[in-house]
Amino acid sequence: MTIDRRKFFKSVAITGMTIIGVNATGANKKSSGDDDTEFHGILYDSSICIGCQACEKACAEAHGLPEPTAKPEVGVIRKTSENQRCVINAYETSQGEVYVRNQCMHCNEPACASACLTQAMYKTKEGPVIWREDKCMGCRYCMISCPFDVPKFEYGSTNPKIQKCDMCYDRIIKGEKPVCVETCGDALFFGTRRELVAEARRRIAEIPELYIDQIYGEHVAGGTGYLYLAPVDHKELGFDTRLQNSSYPALTKGFLYSVPSVFVLVPTLLLGIHEATKSRKSKEENHD
Amino acid sequence: MTSPIYPLTKEKESQSTWQFLMNELKPRGKWLTPFNLISIPIILVGLALIVIRFTEGLGAVSNINQEVPWGLWKGFNVVTGVAFAGGAYVLTFIVYILKVEKYHSIVRVTVLNGFLAYMFYAGALVLDLGKPWNIFNPIIGNNFGASSVLFLVAWHFLLYIIAQLIEFSPAVAEWLGARRAHKILSGLTLGAVIFGITLSTLHQSGLGALFLMASEKIHPLWYNEFIPLLFLVSSVFAGLSMVIFEGSISQRVFFRKISEKNRQARNSMVQSLSKICAFGMFAYLFMQFLVFIHGQHWDLLNTSMGYWFLLEMIGFVALPMALYFYASRTSNLTLSRVAAVITIVGIILNRLNVSIIAFRWDAAVRYVPSWMEVVVAITIILVQIWIFRWVISRMPVLDEPPKWAKNTSH
Ligand code: SF4
Numbered sequence A: 001m002t003i004d005r006r007k008f009f010k011s012v013a014i015t016g017m018t019i020i021g022v023n024a025t026g027a028n029k030k031s032s033g034d035d036d037t038e039f040h041g042i043l044y045d046s047s048i049c050i051g052c053q054a055c056e057k058a059c060a061e062a063h064g065l066p067e068p069t070a071k072p073e074v075g076v077i078r079k080t081s082e083n084q085r086c087v088i089n090a091y092e093t094s095q096g097e098v099y100v101r102n103q104c105m106h107c108n109e110p111a112c113a114s115a116c117l118t119q120a121m122y123k124t125k126e127g128p129v130i131w132r133e134d135k136c137m138g139c140r141y142c143m144i145s146c147p148f149d150v151p152k153f154e155y156g157s158t159n160p161k162i163q164k165c166d167m168c169y170d171r172i173i174k175g176e177k178p179v180c181v182e183t184c185g186d187a188l189f190f191g192t193r194r195e196l197v198a199e200a201r202r203r204i205a206e207i208p209e210l211y212i213d214q215i216y217g218e219h220v221a222g223g224t225g226y227l228y229l230a231p232v233d234h235k236e237l238g239f240d241t242r243l244q245n246s247s248y249p250a251l252t253k254g255f256l257y258s259v260p261s262v263f264v265l266v267p268t269l270l271l272g273i274h275e276a277t278k279s280r281k282s283k284e285e286n287h288d
Numbered sequence B: 001m002t003s004p005i006y007p008l009t010k011e012k013e014s015q016s017t018w019q020f021l022m023n024e025l026k027p028r029g030k031w032l033t034p035f036n037l038i039s040i041p042i043i044l045v046g047l048a049l050i051v052i053r054f055t056e057g058l059g060a061v062s063n064i065n066q067e068v069p070w071g072l073w074k075g076f077n078v079v080t081g082v083a084f085a086g087g088a089y090v091l092t093f094i095v096y097i098l099k100v101e102k103y104h105s106i107v108r109v110t111v112l113n114g115f116l117a118y119m120f121y122a123g124a125l126v127l128d129l130g131k132p133w134n135i136f137n138p139i140i141g142n143n144f145g146a147s148s149v150l151f152l153v154a155w156h157f158l159l160y161i162i163a164q165l166i167e168f169s170p171a172v173a174e175w176l177g178a179r180r181a182h183k184i185l186s187g188l189t190l191g192a193v194i195f196g197i198t199l200s201t202l203h204q205s206g207l208g209a210l211f212l213m214a215s216e217k218i219h220p221l222w223y224n225e226f227i228p229l230l231f232l233v234s235s236v237f238a239g240l241s242m243v244i245f246e247g248s249i250s251q252r253v254f255f256r257k258i259s260e261k262n263r264q265a266r267n268s269m270v271q272s273l274s275k276i277c278a279f280g281m282f283a284y285l286f287m288q289f290l291v292f293i294h295g296q297h298w299d300l301l302n303t304s305m306g307y308w309f310l311l312e313m314i315g316f317v318a319l320p321m322a323l324y325f326y327a328s329r330t331s332n333l334t335l336s337r338v339a340a341v342i343t344i345v346g347i348i349l350n351r352l353n354v355s356i357i358a359f360r361w362d363a364a365v366r367y368v369p370s371w372m373e374v375v376v377a378i379t380i381i382l383v384q385i386w387i388f389r390w391v392i393s394r395m396p397v398l399d400e401p402p403k404w405a406k407n408t409s410h
């Protein structure tokens, strides 16, 4: 019963969103002209994603990667790889089959960028987190640090790249939308993060039967540029529920902040002890 | 190993530098020692593998994957190795800052060890980099990732290598017979020591801080916000255990280079180093205990990872701690050495646990190093031992410095 209801709303939503989507994009252009320092992101609506893989294919083509052949299949978790920057997986849930997209989350405070010692991983002011080949030294510390396991390394290459979604940064600075958003009907929606949150809330309020009242990405890892709407609890969709809500780079702040004081205190202390032992020693020698 | 104690005497000064260097590069002593017979083939295979690594890519020799991107070279050669090189900063602290003179005769060899170790860790790091030609990016140019722990560790590595080079340089000057340089370089020692200790505290803990962001990837029994502190404290007894272990070997191998007086002194040193280790391990265990209580992971103890954790804590920290205590009370040299070996194994376990074994313990496909990674990891250590041996048999490291250097050396 519920599944039927859901299917019904899904089709209503898809047709309805097309109209609203046009309006929303119009509003988007105006505001991005006013304020280009606001982070952009993508809202992914897993409640209306039909798992057609159009975005996967467009992404592969745009970035010169091999066309994906595997299809989303319940029980099989496909992962992004050095050959694929985004994947769609299927999950069997209490609400029937649901598709979930997986790619870089473009965190507000990216662990990868704070880990990178050459600033090859870089949070642009437009919002996308990009990787810059000429700076990277291939240490893979970004891979260690990313809580979503996103950056992928070309182990088979002598001049390896890090592969990950860059939200089509080259297109964004030209004022275009990312290819995936361009290709997809309504499941992907591009805008400033503020617009995305507003849009997500609007969708939840408008058709509450279709969504759980949570936006994944609003808080996780300190907030991400990618936001997710979902019809069922995130646990059912393979999200890692252990992830913390506060920012990951903050975990190293305590250590990094202590460095300057160590540099002042330790040498002073050492010199002090050195002087103290010196005078003690010369005294001893005098006694001799 | 039958070199004269003062390799460069007056009449040699007339030789050209070139002749001198060529002469010194030639091997001394017997060639067909068991160590050579075992190490040479391994090194040759290792070098071949390194060539393959650069011509075919990392994946050709290494089993690291997308989920576990750091394997044996980082986890063992770098993260574990640095802990063992900690002896250098602890001993320079004891000798130059606290001025406990009785350790003076082993400070040089420890600094040499530390210096070589760091050089080779840097080497292991370069092997592991995907784009090693960009290694200078964070050092020159405007690519400072100053918010990165790795950036800090890399810089400290570099600076510490320089500091250690300065600390060791008087020995080189004595070898070359460069008296003026010797005087200047000896004058720099204290500065280098203070700088070096500061850098060491930071990068010993920094290596632990590298894993702070991997909070869900490392098993909760090993991950905690105090990893940096635990790494720092354990580096003290890791380093000293290495000093004890290495001392017992060089005492045999380089028997003739160590004077009778120093040999006596060494034995009493082992005893007091054992005591320091025991106390260090006590503090470390106590901290581990507090962290454990704080983390409230009682339920995790009764799992296979929990048993593994208990084995590390009881078998490889508490046990050698007790042995060290007992050995220092009864001045039992052999027992100290046994404790040192157990401690060394325990530190290897601990560092590998944090960086590899408990890292992604829940992954579907576990990372297991390939035989090629293992051979390369061993090659790195063997080459280091070769160079160590080369230096020891030429420069005044274990033996007394030449007389002329006496007044200037600290
Ligand atoms: S998801 Fe990972 S790779 Fe993407 S921005 Fe966040 S930390 Fe970086």
Ligand code: SF4
Pocket (backbone or CB within 6 Å): A115, A116, A117, A118, A119, A120, A121, A131, A135, A136, A137, A138, A139, A140, A141, A142, A143, A162
């Ligand atoms: S692999 Fe490249 S992008 Fe990732 S942290 Fe290292 S230098 Fe930065």
